[in-house]
Amino acid sequence: MKRKILIVDDEIGIRLLLEDLLGSEGFQVHTAQNGKEALEMVNKHKIDLMIIDYKLPIMDGIEVVKQLEKENKDINTIIMSGLAESFKDLTYELTSVKKVLSKPFDVLEVRDYVKQLLAD
Template sequence: MKRKILIVDDEIGIRLLLEDLLASEQYEVRTAENGKEALELVKIHNFDLLLIDYKLPIMDGIEVMKQIEKENIVLDTIVMSGLVENIQEDTYALKNVKKVLSKPFDVLEVRNFVNQLLAD
């Protein structure tokens, strides 16, 4: 069975880039452009991994992550941000966060990290 990944970013270019990259690795990929949409998808689908931008419209990435944990959903998460040093404190408190990626990121590094996380 294919592992499922949810990519959440308000920039369509980043969503498409990551979607293409991870679909080519045989993952089932869904995307969302804001936090509210992401949370709705997480409640319906059983994702194996969440790649989420820290700054999102409607509902911020950090709010989405806190809500997921509050509902006791275990979901490995990679946070993407242009200002990594400013968000370390917020993300370290969250159990689901496995990595914080600085934007712009190296796609090969992302692919390798995702493959490591989802390797059974």
């Protein structure tokens, strides 16, 4: 069965880039433009990994993760941000956050990290 990845970013270019990259690795990729959509997707699909931008309209990436953890939905999460350093402290108590990626990121590094996280 294909592992499912949810990509959440308000920039379509990043969603498409990651969707192509991870789709070509054989993952089933879902995308969302904001935190609210992300939560809806998680309720609809069994997501194995979420790659979410920190800065999102409506509800930021950290809020989404906190909400999911509150509902006991433990989804491995990678948070992306142009300001990675400034919010690292906010992620300490979030057990599902496995990595904070600074934008711009190295796509091959992301690919390898995702494969490592989802290796059975």
